[in-house]
Amino acid sequence: MSNVDWARLQFAMTSIYHFLFVPLTIGLSFLVALLQTSWHRKGRPEDLRLTKFFGTLLVINIAVGVVTGLVQEFQFGMNWASYSRFVGDVFGAPLAMESLAAFFLESVFLGLWLFGWNRLSRRLHLTTIWAVAAGGVLSAAFIMAANSWMQRPVGYTINSAGRAQLTDIWALLTNTVFIWAFIHVLLASLVTACVVMFAVSAWHLRRRNSPEVFGRSARLSLVILLPAILFSLLIGSHLGVVETRYQPMKIAAAEANWNTCQPCSFSLFQIGGGNRDETPTKIIQIPHLLSLLSTDSWNGQVQGLNQLNAQYQQQYGPGDYIPNVFIQYWSMRVMAYGGGLIFLFALIGGYLLLQGKLGQTRWFLRLAVWIAPLPFIMNIAGWLLTENGRQPWIVQGLQKVGDGVSASVSTATIITSIIVFFLLYGALAIVDTVLMTHYARKQLAPEPEKPEEAAELEFIY
Amino acid sequence: MTTFWFITIAMLWTGFLVLEGFDFGVGALHTLVGGDDTGQREVLHTIAPVWDGNEVWLITAGAAMFAAFPGWYATGFSALYPALVLLLIALILRGVGIEFRNKRDTVRWRRGWSIALVVSSLLAPLLVGVALADFGYGLPINAQEEFVGGFGDLVPFYSVVVGIAVLAMTLLHGAVFLSLKTQGEYHVRAVRLARMLAPVAAALVFVMIIWTHAQIGHGFLLNLFELAALVAVLAAWWLVRVGNWGWAFVATVVTLAGMVLSIFADLFPNVIVSSLDPANNLTIHNASSAPYSLTVMTVIVAVFLPGVIAYQAWTYHVLRRRLSQA
Numbered sequence: 001m002s003n004v005d006w007a008r009l010q011f012a013m014t015s016i017y018h019f020l021f022v023p024l025t026i027g028l029s030f031l032v033a034l035l036q037t038s039w040h041r042k043g044r045p046e047d048l049r050l051t052k053f054f055g056t057l058l059v060i061n062i063a064v065g066v067v068t069g070l071v072q073e074f075q076f077g078m079n080w081a082s083y084s085r086f087v088g089d090v091f092g093a094p095l096a097m098e099s100l101a102a103f104f105l106e107s108v109f110l111g112l113w114l115f116g117w118n119r120l121s122r123r124l125h126l127t128t129i130w131a132v133a134a135g136g137v138l139s140a141a142f143i144m145a146a147n148s149w150m151q152r153p154v155g156y157t158i159n160s161a162g163r164a165q166l167t168d169i170w171a172l173l174t175n176t177v178f179i180w181a182f183i184h185v186l187l188a189s190l191v192t193a194c195v196v197m198f199a200v201s202a203w204h205l206r207r208r209n210s211p212e213v214f215g216r217s218a219r220l221s222l223v224i225l226l227p228a229i230l231f232s233l234l235i236g237s238h239l240g241v242v243e244t245r246y247q248p249m250k251i252a253a254a255e256a257n258w259n260t261c262q263p264c265s266f267s268l269f270q271i272g273g274g275n276r277d278e279t280p281t282k283i284i285q286i287p288h289l290l291s292l293l294s295t296d297s298w299n300g301q302v303q304g305l306n307q308l309n310a311q312y313q314q315q316y317g318p319g320d321y322i323p324n325v326f327i328q329y330w331s332m333r334v335m336a337y338g339g340g341l342i343f344l345f346a347l348i349g350g351y352l353l354l355q356g357k358l359g360q361t362r363w364f365l366r367l368a369v370w371i372a373p374l375p376f377i378m379n380i381a382g383w384l385l386t387e388n389g390r391q392p393w394i395v396q397g398l399q400k401v402g403d404g405v406s407a408s409v410s411t412a413t414i415i416t417s418i419i420v421f422f423l424l425y426g427a428l429a430i431v432d433t434v435l436m437t438h439y440a441r442k443q444l445a446p447e448p449e450k451p452e453e454a455a456e457l458e459f460i461y
Numbered sequence: 462m463t464t465f466w467f468i469t470i471a472m473l474w475t476g477f478l479v480l481e482g483f484d485f486g487v488g489a490l491h492t493l494v495g496g497d498d499t500g501q502r503e504v505l506h507t508i509a510p511v512w513d514g515n516e517v518w519l520i521t522a523g524a525a526m527f528a529a530f531p532g533w534y535a536t537g538f539s540a541l542y543p544a545l546v547l548l549l550i551a552l553i554l555r556g557v558g559i560e561f562r563n564k565r566d567t568v569r570w571r572r573g574w575s576i577a578l579v580v581s582s583l584l585a586p587l588l589v590g591v592a593l594a595d596f597g598y599g600l601p602i603n604a605q606e607e608f609v610g611g612f613g614d615l616v617p618f619y620s621v622v623v624g625i626a627v628l629a630m631t632l633l634h635g636a637v638f639l640s641l642k643t644q645g646e647y648h649v650r651a652v653r654l655a656r657m658l659a660p661v662a663a664a665l666v667f668v669m670i671i672w673t674h675a676q677i678g679h680g681f682l683l684n685l686f687e688l689a690a691l692v693a694v695l696a697a698w699w700l701v702r703v704g705n706w707g708w709a710f711v712a713t714v715v716t717l718a719g720m721v722l723s724i725f726a727d728l729f730p731n732v733i734v735s736s737l738d739p740a741n742n743l744t745i746h747n748a749s750s751a752p753y754s755l756t757v758m759t760v761i762v763a764v765f766l767p768g769v770i771a772y773q774a775w776t777y778h779v780l781r782r783r784l785s786q787a
Contacts, residue, residue: 059560060560060561060564063556063557063560063561064557066513066516066556067552067553067556067557068553069520070516070519070520070549070552070553071549071553073520073523073524073527074523074538074545074549076527076534076538077523077527077534077535077537077538077539078538078539078541078542078545078546079539081535081536081538081539081607082535084527084531084534084535084538085531085532085535085536085606087531088527088528088530088531088532088534088535088750089528089531089750089751089754090754091527092524092525092527092528092529092531092534092750092754093528093754093757093758093761095524095527095528096521096524096525096527096528096529096758096761097761097765098524099517099520099521099524099525100521100761100762100765100766100769101761101765103517103520103521104514104517104521104765104769104772104773107513107514107516107517108511108513108514108517108769108772108773108776109772110513111509111510111511111512111513111514111776111780112510112776112779112780114509114510115509115510115780116779116780119779119780119782120779159751163531165750165751165753165754166750166751166753166754166757167753169757406535406539406542407605407607408536408539408540408607408608408609409539409542413542413543416543416546417542417546420546420550421546424550424553428553428557431557431561434565435561435564435565438564438565439564
């Protein structure tokens with residue numbers, strides 16, 4: 001493996017790990033804010049207890065998200081110095097905005113929320129958790145704006161030094177790819193948090209732990225999950241159409257569509273047919289569906305990998321412009337099928353809820369716990385699809401991954417840092433899992449006589 | 462405009478070391494000041510609500526370097542690679558340690574995290590000091606703006622001295638902060654530590670400032686920041702002796718600010734000196750972004766930074782209460 005491969009491995013590893021925590025933080029801070037708002041409005045003590053309960057999970061999760069986020073920011077410069085020099089003028093701006101507008105908001109108000117229970121008025125204290133939630137959403141916005149520029153560069157020019165130079169910040173922030181990807185990420189975050197909240201609630205409901213309290217959180221998460229997963233699927237599908245316009249290679253690879261077709265059938269499942277293998281041995285297909293999905297028309301034409309590759313070779317010079325088809329094909333399907341499963345799950349849950357049988361349907365409550373890892377796997381699949389689909393480019397059409405790597409960093413150094421981060425992240429994963437399960441399974445604290453006074457004690461710090 | 466951004470980045474690093482400085486110090490001293498487990502937990506309470514917000518100053522400083530001086534960010538961060546890996550490990554362990562230490566009630570768990578906290582809180586300021594000093598001392602940078610040295614080039618004796626001086630100051634800063642924020646038993650122990658640390662920190666700051674001036678300074682006379690650091694550290698020493706903790710904290714703030722700003726003032730207009738050939742120096746001119754991007758960023762900073770400072774200050778005001786029990 002070359003330096004580039006190692007650097008990619010490190011970036012993939014640390015980003016995937018980081019993004020296990022990010023969507024849960026974004027979604028859960030919103031749900032906790034909702035719970036606290038409900039308590040604020042209606043004064044039900046159950047809502048306060050739920051706020052504290054899920055607030056503790058949120059805090060554990062945020063801690064790992066924050067510290068692994070540091071690595072993300074540093075490693076552009078560490079491993080991708082040539083990329084950083086090439087794009088800093090454009091790419092740095094949204095990152096700096098993220099810090100100033102989002103990270104400060106999130107972290108300062110999280111501290112205030114945790115320690116401000118008895119020091120702020122109720123209304124002001126409620127504002128702090130909403131500020132945390134807003135910080136999460138804003139950080140997603142800026143990082144997606146930056147990433148979307150790598151997928152579809154806009155608002156820039158290449159200057160005399162051969163580097164990208166920002167000419168229109170507004171174009172960056174209204175990039176079509178950004179708008180749709182951002183909404184998709186927000187919905188995916190909401191789905192992740194709802195599934196987790198429902199799983200935790202179901203675990204307790206099945207054991208009859210404070211059913212009147214966990215019944216509320218189960219209901220809240222389910223009611224939000226249903227529209228969130230539906231729109232996440234729809235928006236995700238539309239994002240595919242948008243990306244077909246700007247990154248046809250990405251979507252052609254996701255469909256393992258080697259040759260241009262019209263009309264095109266959708267491959268539901270295949271064995272073989274991955275990298276360099278143009279003829280899958282087993283395949284289940286639905287006629288016309290691919291045309292419909294990627295062009296919004298029954299008989300639309302979809303370009304094939306071979307034709308696109310030939311076209312790119314003419315445009316950008318000799319080379320192989322086809323990303324890893326196996327990763328593309330399956331990451332797309334993991335998301336779509338996983339999303340379908342969760343949608344089905346939420347539908348059944350909604351039905352049980354209407355029937356008033358949610359708390360008694362033990363198989364469903366058990367299933368809820370097993371389904372909890374699914375959104376995390378789908379989140380990873382989403383990034384694999386997006387990032388792997390851009391290969392061999394680091395910035396679509398402008399710079400190749402191989403040209404973005406740091407020239408001064410030796411292979412040994414990168415490998416050492418990969419090992420170090422691998423061990424550290426592994427240990428952190430164990431610790432985090434221990435803590436999360438410990439606090440997720442914890443019984444609710446007995447209802448305090450005066451909730452205000454006991455407020456601070458319930459947070460163990 | 463590039464000068465403005467150089468100053469902004471210097472300010473961000475200053476904000477980072479002044480704010481995170483005391484929580485580095487508290488992290489490193491929490492076992493000594495806290496005594497038993499309950500005490501350690503309570504001492505950590507003084508920084509638990511604020512450390513994360515303090516660390517965002519570092520994230521912002523890094524992002525601002527990326528955006529305003531891509532050349533500085535790219536060459537600097539890739540050159541400092543091993544040091545930054547260590548810094549990241551330290552910051553990860555510290556952040557998680559503060560959040561996780563008190564969440565399980567076993568001796569091994571808590572002692573383990575306490576050790577991690579102490580080590581990482583000592584390591585982080587040391588590394589930050591070394592890294593900032595390297596920019597001025599010079600790194601082997603070739604004409605292609607690439608670092609061509611090895612690990613030894615990152616730790617010249619001068620940079621190590623700066624690192625140790627920064628470390629000593631964060632310890633004193635933390636001890637003074639704890640003296641200010643605690644009463645009773647914790648207060649007594651924090652005061653004892655502050656009194657021990659003050660002369661050591663003062664001596665190291667003197668060595669660092671004089672050497673920095675001799676190494677990269679302009680002219681014979683000390684500049685304003687260098688003088689401020691020296692005067693402030695002497696004042697801090699005296700105020701610690703007489704036990705005026707409010708003003709002592711102001712003095713350690715000014716000292717740390719003076720140290721960081723001295724490094725940046727002496728560095729200007731370079732951003733990384735090349736030890737191979739002055740022609741290879743990265744400067745605010747050849748490492749910066751174009752005017753449009755800098756203008757956009759200036760607007761962003763003008764809109765958001767005052768708000769950030771206001772609500773962060775307000776947080777400290779809300780949490781101003783002293784740790785009472787001892």
